[in-house]
Amino acid sequence: MNARPEPISRRERPAKAALTRGGIVSTAVRLMRTEGLQRVTMRRLAKELDTGPASLYVYVANTAELHAAILDVLLGEVDLGPVGSAGDWRERIEAVLESYGDVLHQHPALAHSALVARPSGPHYVALLEALLALLAEGGVPDAQAAWGVDVLLQAATASAAEHSAHDASPHADEDWSALADALENASSDRAPHVAALGSRLLSGTPRTRRKWGVRMLLNGMLHTPVPTP
Numbered sequence: 001m002n003a004r005p006e007p008i009s010r011r012e013r014p015a016k017a018a019l020t021r022g023g024i025v026s027t028a029v030r031l032m033r034t035e036g037l038q039r040v041t042m043r044r045l046a047k048e049l050d051t052g053p054a055s056l057y058v059y060v061a062n063t064a065e066l067h068a069a070i071l072d073v074l075l076g077e078v079d080l081g082p083v084g085s086a087g088d089w090r091e092r093i094e095a096v097l098e099s100y101g102d103v104l105h106q107h108p109a110l111a112h113s114a115l116v117a118r119p120s121g122p123h124y125v126a127l128l129e130a131l132l133a134l135l136a137e138g139g140v141p142d143a144q145a146a147w148g149v150d151v152l153l154q155a156a157t158a159s160a161a162e163h164s165a166h167d168a169s170p171h172a173d174e175d176w177s178a179l180a181d182a183l184e185n186a187s188s189d190r191a192p193h194v195a196a197l198g199s200r201l202l203s204g205t206p207r208t209r210r211k212w213g214v215r216m217l218l219n220g221m222l223h224t225p226v227p228t229p
Helices: 021-035 042-048 063-077 089-105 108-113 122-137 142-168 172-184 192-202 206-219
Strands: none
Touching: 021 042, 021 063, 042 063, 063 089, 063 108, 063 122, 089 108, 089 122, 089 142, 089 206, 108 142, 122 142, 142 206, 172 192
């Protein structure tokens, strides 16, 4: 018997993969890495997935939720290894937050988005768990830890957003020089405290200032001396 001929498909292209939230977020992360977060819109994402924007809203409520999901994926790159290592618990919190800041610093637009994004995925929960474990190890009461971990992450996020924007700006050097000049030449009559401190207001490297900021939040400003330049 002769074999039946293979039917010829009338479709111009193969069937599209079914939409899933995970697939949508993975595509959004890829777009962000190649084109930048500002290009990750529902319309652009729908075009990449060969569907309509309305189809995406079944899985992601809005752009803010999408950016939060992207952030959660990237939080998987944060090094949580210090949690289980030896050493001072404060220094290990510094290390975790430094890694968190480095992840955000690689994506300036995401660092700004992280100031308002509310990730709720597994990597964000793992980051919270790591910080809370270290605070518990340091004897921080549960009530203070529950609020304090939010302040620690806010400070680290704001620092990453500030410095990543500074590094990405073509006018960063001019802006910095203008600020330094304003502080160093402040009127001792109108702003005596600013004039007295002058360049010390901008002293220290960004990394040193971030580490000090974490220590200050953990120990209190009165009990956290600034490192000698």
